[in-house]
Amino acid sequence: MSSTERRQQIVSRAAGLFDKTGYSSTTMDDIAKEVGVAKPTLYHYFPSKDDILHAIHEEFIDLLIDRHEARSETGLRAEQLLLEVMADILELMETHRGHVRVFFEHHRELPAEARGPIKAKRDRYERIVEDLIAAGVESGVFRQADPHLAALATFGMCNWAYQWYRPGGALRSRELAYQFWNYLVYGLGTDQLTPATARAVPPA
Amino acid sequence: MSSTERRQQIVSRAAGLFDKTGYSSTTMDDIAKEVGVAKPTLYHYFPSKDDILHAIHEEFIDLLIDRHEARSETGLRAEQLLLEVMADILELMETHRGHVRVFFEHHRELPAEARGPIKAKRDRYERIVEDLIAAGVESGVFRQADPHLAALATFGMCNWAYQWYRPGGALRSRELAYQFWNYLVYGLGTDQLTPATARAVPPA
DNA sequence: GAAAACCGACCCACTGGTCGGGAAATTCCT
DNA sequence: AGGAATTTCCCGACCAGTGGGTCGGTTTTC
Structure with missing residues (x-):
């Protein structure tokens, strides 16, 4: 087993354990x-436990970003890209369960120096999804909605699945x-609900 | 300060710390x-650290269930009840931040004997929301959708907000x-998306 | 005067990390 | 090619700080 393979093995086994038992x-x-x-x-492979945690974070967010970028030249429409993003996230829950939980639950345990770069990538990915929704609004397939909030709703549905x-x-x-x-694009409601009024202001 | 007040104080302060720093x-x-x-x-108030954790869990899920039950006699329609449930959850993120994080992230740390009863209540609450969605489908305000899956989507949006x-x-x-x-009831999409075809099968 | 509330000092298991050295693979030299 | 030199990989034994929990006793309350 080569050096990089072993390193990789440590990361993924550790992720599995963190998923099962928690980091600390x-x-x-x-x-x-x-x-x-x-x-x-x-x-010999990692200077500290925290560095394993960091490696898991990095691997995970890089996977997400890379998958999206590999697709960005395909000319898919906004709503299709959104579906693909959701599928990316949920697929990683099949293949990288440990990474997912660690990424979502253990970012506070990251050493201070590592938090910045990881957060930057995380923000970048959120931004990607926001822009994607904004593009859909622009092109008229999505109704007028706050892209930030809509992105958070999307992430909520998918991320919570872990x-x-x-x-x-x-x-x-x-x-x-x-x-x-x-659900997100077409909604749960039927024609029996009156969209115009319902979309206005929250009932007290 | 009375005995129960102090107990209460310990629970809520502990919840705050667990939120900030994590349980362990x-x-x-x-x-x-x-x-x-x-x-x-x-x-003197709690036999162990785990019992504080347990108290937080119990307090949180009881709050949710109680709020719903206080409303169940009001004759609100399914879609209105769904809104209220979502508002309950999100309101607790204002008033009980610590409880929320603990409830979502630290259920694995619960001692084995405590997990059962808490899980039962959790399941009960999930069931409440599923039934509520099923009632909406029944009454025609929601389209044909798997209540279980729709409930998970709802919880995802709201719970993730923590x-x-x-x-x-x-x-x-x-x-x-x-x-x-x-978003959930009316969807993000506009008429430019063709519902009939889109709802069928996922594109490969 | 007794029960409830409180605490300083202590215990000890656990765990992240280290140390010094041994095997195994690589490289280098002749 | 073959053996020495060196780097890479690996480990048993140990260390020191930490943190959940306890003990024996004092203060406060009713």
């Missing part, structure tokens, strides 16, 4: 055992993305 | 200091609930 409840010995190696060996989604279940991640996209 | 990174000394008391005194919502911000929780409810 997982010890370096746990990780070492899971990898099949003694604790000091871990320190709390309940289990890979082996009945629903493949892509189908799930499609259902959620459907 | 917060020490009993931290909590004691925050409450203005010495560590052993905490053990990650970014800050009480002092521009948006009051009720307005936010209304915006999200609007």
Whole structure:
């Protein structure tokens, strides 16, 4: 096993344990055992536990950004791109469960120096989705809505799934993305609800 | 200060710290200091740190359930009840930030005996929302949709807000609930999207 | 005067990280 | 090619700080 392979292995096994047990409840010995190696060996690949956490964060957000960018030249319309983004996120819950939970729950545990760069990438990705929604509004496929808020709603639907989604279940991640996209784009309501009034002001 | 008041105070201060620093990174000394008391005194009110965690969980889910039940006799229609549920959740992010984060992120840290009862209540609340959506489908205000999935989408939008919502911000929780409810019920799409085809099958 | 509330000092298991050295693979030299 | 030199990879044993929890006792309240 090459050096980079082992490094990779440590990251993904650690992510799995953090997912199962949480970051602080997982010890370096746990990780070492899971990898099949003694604790000091871990320190040959990572200077500290926090650096493993950092590697997980970086790997995850890079995956998301890369997937989107690989698609950005295809000329898909805004609503289609939105579906693909949702599918990206949900797919990573199949393939990178540990990364997802760590990325969402353990960013506060990141060492101070690492937080900045990660947050920058996170913001960049949020910005991508906002811009995408804004483009949809511009082109007329989405109604007038605050892109920031709509992006947060989208992320909410998808990101929250890490709390309940289990890979082996009945629903493949892509189908799930499609259902959620459907709720978001077409809404749950029928014609029996009167859009004009309902969209105005919240009832007290 | 009465005994129950102090108990209450410990719970809410602890929740605040857990929110800020995370459960395992917060020490009993931290909590004691925050409450203005010495560590052993905490053990006069709670047998262990885990029991504080448990108290937070219970308080939170009870709040949600109670609020819904207080409303269940009012004869509101399904879509209105759904809005109220969303508003409940988001309001607790203003008034009980710590509880929210703890409830969502630290259920795995609960001692084994406590997990069961809490999960039962959690399931009960999820069931309430599912039934509410099912009733809306039944009465024709919501289109044919899987109530379970639609509930998960709803929870996603609202629950995820604990990650970014800050009480002092521009948006009051009720307005936010209304915006999200609007997205969910009416959708983001305009007439330029063709509902019939789009709702069918996910594109490969 | 007894029960409830409170605390300083202590204990000890646990865990992130280190140390010094041993095996295994690579490179270098002749 | 073959053996020495060096780097890479690996580990058993240890260290020191931390933090949940306890003990024995004092103060406050009723």
